[in-house]
Amino acid sequence: MERSYLELREKVEKKDKGLREKVKSLSEAVALIPDNVHVAIGGCHYSRTPMALIWEIIRQRKKGLTFSKSITATEGDLLLVAGTTRHIITSWFSPGVTWGVSRIMRHYVQSGEAQYEEWSHMSLGLRYKAGAMGVPFLPARSMLGSDVFKRLSNVKEMSCPFTGDKLALVPALNPDVAIIHVQKADPYGNAQISGFPFMDKDIALAADRVILTTEQIIDNSEIRRTPDRTDIPFFCVDAVVEAPCGCLPHECYGVYEPDFNHMDMYVKLMMEKSVDGVKEYLDKYFYGPETFEDYLDLFHVKDIVKATLSAKKGYGG
Amino acid sequence: MAVKVSYNTAELVCISSARLLEDGKVVFAGAGLPLLSAILAQKTHAKTLTILFEGGVIGPFVEPGKLPPSTNEQRCATRANMVLPTTDVLLLQQRGYVDYGFLGGAQVDQYGNINSSYIGDWDRPTVRLPGTGGGNDIASLSKVIVAMHHEKRRLVKKVDFITSPGYLSGGNSRKEAGLIAGGVLKVVTHLAILGFDEEKGVMCLEGLQPGATVEKVKENTGFDLMVKDNLYEASAPTEEELRVLHILDPERRYTTARGE
Numbered sequence: 054m055e056r057s058y059l060e061l062r063e064k065v066e067k068k069d070k071g072l073r074e075k076v077k078s079l080s081e082a083v084a085l086i087p088d089n090v091h092v093a094i095g096g097c098h099y100s101r102t103p104m105a106l107i108w109e110i111i112r113q114r115k116k117g118l119t120f121s122k123s124i125t126a127t128e129g130d131l132l133l134v135a136g137t138t139r140h141i142i143t144s145w146f147s148p149g150v151t152w153g154v155s156r157i158m159r160h161y162v163q164s165g166e167a168q169y170e171e172w173s174h175m176s177l178g179l180r181y182k183a184g185a186m187g188v189p190f191l192p193a194r195s196m197l198g199s200d201v202f203k204r205l206s207n208v209k210e211m212s213c214p215f216t217g218d219k220l221a222l223v224p225a226l227n228p229d230v231a232i233i234h235v236q237k238a239d240p241y242g243n244a245q246i247s248g249f250p251f252m253d254k255d256i257a258l259a260a261d262r263v264i265l266t267t268e269q270i271i272d273n274s275e276i277r278r279t280p281d282r283t284d285i286p287f288f289c290v291d292a293v294v295e296a297p298c299g300c301l302p303h304e305c306y307g308v309y310e311p312d313f314n315h316m317d318m319y320v321k322l323m324m325e326k327s328v329d330g331v332k333e334y335l336d337k338y339f340y341g342p343e344t345f346e347d348y349l350d351l352f353h354v355k356d357i358v359k360a361t362l363s364a365k366k367g368y369g370g
Numbered sequence: 371m372a373v374k375v376s377y378n379t380a381e382l383v384c385i386s387s388a389r390l391l392e393d394g395k396v397v398f399a400g401a402g403l404p405l406l407s408a409i410l411a412q413k414t415h416a417k418t419l420t421i422l423f424e425g426g427v428i429g430p431f432v433e434p435g436k437l438p439p440s441t442n443e444q445r446c447a448t449r450a451n452m453v454l455p456t457t458d459v460l461l462l463q464q465r466g467y468v469d470y471g472f473l474g475g476a477q478v479d480q481y482g483n484i485n486s487s488y489i490g491d492w493d494r495p496t497v498r499l500p501g502t503g504g505g506n507d508i509a510s511l512s513k514v515i516v517a518m519h520h521e522k523r524r525l526v527k528k529v530d531f532i533t534s535p536g537y538l539s540g541g542n543s544r545k546e547a548g549l550i551a552g553g554v555l556k557v558v559t560h561l562a563i564l565g566f567d568e569e570k571g572v573m574c575l576e577g578l579q580p581g582a583t584v585e586k587v588k589e590n591t592g593f594d595l596m597v598k599d600n601l602y603e604a605s606a607p608t609e610e611e612l613r614v615l616h617i618l619d620p621e622r623r624y625t626t627a628r629g630e
Contacts, residue, residue, distance in 0.1 A: 097425065097456060098442040123456060124442055124503060145503035149439035150402040151623050154500055162498040169498065171487060173506035174424060175464075178457030194464055195510040198547030200532040201502055204492060210548070219548025248444055249426045250455045306444045368447055 055207070058187065061227055064261040070288040074240040079345055082264050082292040083109040086230050089117035093181070093226070093260060095233030095253040096300070098124040099149065099311055101246075103234040105266050105299035108348060110232075111135040111339050121226060123177055123252050126303065127319055130157035131339070134331040139167040142226075144174040152320045156327045171201055176208075176223045178252050183225035184259025192220040231260035233285070234299050236308060238267035242290025243276045243283050248306020248367075250284060257285045266296040268308050298349050298357070307367050309360040312352060377607050379519065379560035380625040381615060382579060384410060385607040387472070387517040387558040391416050395469040398422045398462075398508055401441045403517050404472040406615075406624045409437070413614050420451075422468065424504040426459045428452040434617045437624065460504055463511035466551070471512035473505055475557070477529050478516055480573050480593045482536025482554030482566060484509060485529035492531060502533045509534030513555045520559035520590050527593040537571025544571065562587045563604060567596065574598050580606040 083106060086092060092110075096102045107128050110118070120132060121142035129146055132138045134157060146169055147155040161167035172180070179191040190209075196202040197210065197219060209222045233253050238244040244265055246253060257263045263285070270293065276283060299305070302315035322330040342348040377385075384407045391397055391411040399408040399421055409432050412419045420429045425442035429451035432438070438445040447453055462468060476499055477485040486505055490496035508514060514536075518524060536554040537544045544553060556576075557564040563577035574596040575587055580603065588595055607615075619625055 098440045100425070100440070100443045124440075143501070145501045147500040151439040154497070158500075159498050163495055165494065169501070171501045173502050173510075174504040175457060175460035175507040178455075178460065182457055194548065194551075195507045197510065197535070197549050198532070198538050198544065199506055199510070199535045200492075201487070201506050218550065221548070248447065249442070249453055251426065251442075252456055254455065255457070304443055306447075310444065364444065367444075368450060368453075 055189070055224055056227055058189065061187070068288065072241050072287060075242050075290060075293045076240045076270065077292045077294055079105055079109045079294050079296065080113070082106070082294045083113050085262060085264060085292060086110065086115060088115055090229035091119045091121065093228035093231045093256045094120055094122040094128070095231065095251065095256055097249065097251040099126040099303040099316070100249060101234050101251065101305055102126065102128055102300050102303040103232045103266050104128065104301060104303055105294070105296040105345050106232045106264060107131065108339055108345060111137055111335070121177070121228060123174060127316070130155055130323060130331055131335060133157055133161045133167055134328055135335055140170065141167070142170040142172065142177070144172055144177050148316065148320050153324065156324055157331055160327055171204065173201060176221070178255070180223050180226035181252050181255040181259050183223065184227040185255040188225065190222045190224050192222055194220060196221045226259060228256065228260040230262045230264060231256045232264050233257060234266045234296070234305065235285070236268050236305065237271045238265050238293050239271055239273045239276045240293060241273060241287040242285070242293050243273070243287045244285035244290070245276070245279070245282045246284045254284050257289045262291045263289045264292045264294070265290055266294045266299045268297050268299065268305060270295045296345065301349065301352060304364070306364070308364055309357065310363045312356045312360050314356045315352060375607060375609050375612060377612055378625065381612065382560050382607060383517050383519070383558055384615060384625055385611045386563065386579065386604060387515055388414065390515055390556060390558070391419055391470060394418050396420045396422060396467060397470045397472050398468045398512060399441070399472045400474060400503070400505060400508065401439070402474050403624050404474055405441060406437060406619055407517060408472055409618055410611070410615055413618065414611060422459055422462065424456060424460060426454045426456050428454070428459070435620050437619060460507050463507060468512045470555070471508035471514040471552070473508060473514060473516050473534065475516045475518040475524070477524055477526060478518060478557060479526050479529040479536070481538060481540050481571055482516070482557065482573060483529050483532045483538065484516065484534040484536065485531045487533040488531040490530060505534040509536065510549055510552060512552045514552065515555055516557045518557065518559055520561040520587070522590050522592045525591045525593070537566065540571040561590060565598070572596065575601065577602045577604050579604050
């Protein structure tokens, strides 16, 4: 998947980098993603997952996508069962320690139907960072000597030309498209993230195209009053979609905690009935509703109120 | 006469490993039992222990009863000193700011290598486990404490897959592979506290948990375990430790009894 530096630059050079409005509907934004490309997913595990975009990607029946994500939760199950992907690059894949190991991940990976390309969390982060920096690799003192290293075909070892220390070299990861959910963005794509930044700034800078969903579209004047809080600059961004509750049932820092009742329900269905259970889930929550608002309508108001009230406390707890 | 306190094996492992975390140090804790154990240490004997989570948190005070199922979600960041990108928090270990890495282990071998990726053949595994997450980085870059249940199928001669490196094949092999810092410090189980022979890089029995015997430990270990000369018996969990533990994890999400 290594791509030439000049090709990567050319993609960026060709972008319309003007301060222009990029607000689109969910379906228009997802239509920018062709089949058979590499899509990086922002957030981490079940936090700030761009679920609205994943919902639409699955509904548009995209095929042959490769996904990368720092840690993969239930959205990985959904993308596998929907047939959207057979290749996921990540460091950990399951709903969460108290919920057990994903039966879906096991089903597809153990049978050899899908590839789970395992990188250490830090090395995956360094790969996006190299991509964002415009260098072909970064060195690390991690992964050396392990079977994670041995199993990967695109990682190398070298002696440092200065000290002689042995180092692992991890190659840049430049996704074709990054999909990221944020709390606030203006119509031009200036995005402000609250809570854990995860790897999202690097992912946005590494990708050829960036599609944002945001809890709220704010005015550019608000961005200009707090430019120190902007994490993703507008010229990276190709589409901005306003998607309140766009991570549900996952969480969005400061706005809502996970809908744990929904997560428990999903995990029970997935663990008991495996692929058939997730197909049922997809039928009810993904293929059934006409709009994303109709999807949200299937959640229980009291659960969302609870998740919202807990999240309002923020760092104060 | 001392009152006999009751506890299960998971509570014992949690409390016993929390005791290893000293005040004034920095610990990088994985999800599950390590997270609970690190918070327990902070609430008991190590008030200024700083906890790091891979989500990007420095020094939070996680709320009792709200222990998150992931170290990458917002409830891990309660009253934190700093929140930073994932890659940057993991890099703090490479810089040397982390005193202990703290991990759980699905399968650990005599050299302290941890497997959390594959049971069986890599290409057609019997079980594909969730994977490394930050585990490989923690084990590559920090001194590691592993907390786990003591079973023959979990403490094995050789792991099916080295997800997180211990002393690799023993001797000098870890350093030769380029891992010149860090290494496994202790493996804490419900039967024993295990350390490592410095030269051989091989696991050895250092301490027995209350009620355990050398025979019982050996019976439940999948390789021939060396026993240190000055073998000690660890003290049982105190009422205070159990009281705090139950406040932190009232639903026993992390400390369900197993294998009893």
